[in-house]
Amino acid sequence: MSDAEGQSDIGADDDTAADADMGDLFDELEELEDIVDTPAEREQVRETMRAAMVASKATSPFGRVIRGYDRGDLAEALLGALLFGIPMAVEGGTQEVAVFLAAHTGALAGTFLFSVGLVVGIIYVADIQDVRVHQPLFGLIPRRLVGVVGVSLLTATLLLTGWGRVDWSAPYLAVANVVVAFVPMSIGAALGDLLPGS
Structure with missing residues (x-):
């Protein structure tokens, strides 16, 4: 892959990330929580959700x-x-x-x-x-x-x-x-x- 192709892939990923928000992240984590196999994996997903919630509270009073x-x-x-x-x-x-x-x-x-x-x-x-x-x-x-x-x-x-x-x-x-x-x-x-x- 050339450097130009790598740069365009990165730019596309940045656009996708800009369109995503914390709500999308929580949707994905809730779906992941439903499909993981073990209680330990579910707890790890829940810990990630708690960390994401703390991060969202630190950014803005709206859109949390x-x-x-x-x-x-x-x-x-x-x-x-x-x-x-x-x-x-x-x-x-x-x-x-x-x-x-x-x-x-x-x-x-x-x-x-x-x-x-x-x-x-x-x-x-x-x-x-x-x-x-x-x-x-x-x-x-x-x-x-x-x-x-x-x-x-x-x-x-x-x-x-x-x-x-x-x-x-x-x-x-x-x-x-x-x-x-x-x-x-x-x-x-x-x-x-x-x-x-x-």
């Missing part, structure tokens, strides 16, 4: 591969929910919207489902980060989705109750108030969870 869900992710979701939710807790307009939703069951259910859809879109569709579903609950439900929605819903309930913004003697209206506060809290929780890139 995010896998797993832990207490740190819950804390980030809680912070995001509070940042977006506290204004809703003190704003009188929250109660006005809740009164309307309490009178329109379909709108109340639609508002809740729309919020969950927004969370799914932010986490899994918007490509803010390369989020991988790791060990889903019941083999189907992503832990990150449950964590973000759960933190948002619990935070909305506790904040509105603790600050006397809802009266649980009228439970349907109280639920409507929680759902109204849940909308921005869920968006904040999803962004809070993803933007630090953990």
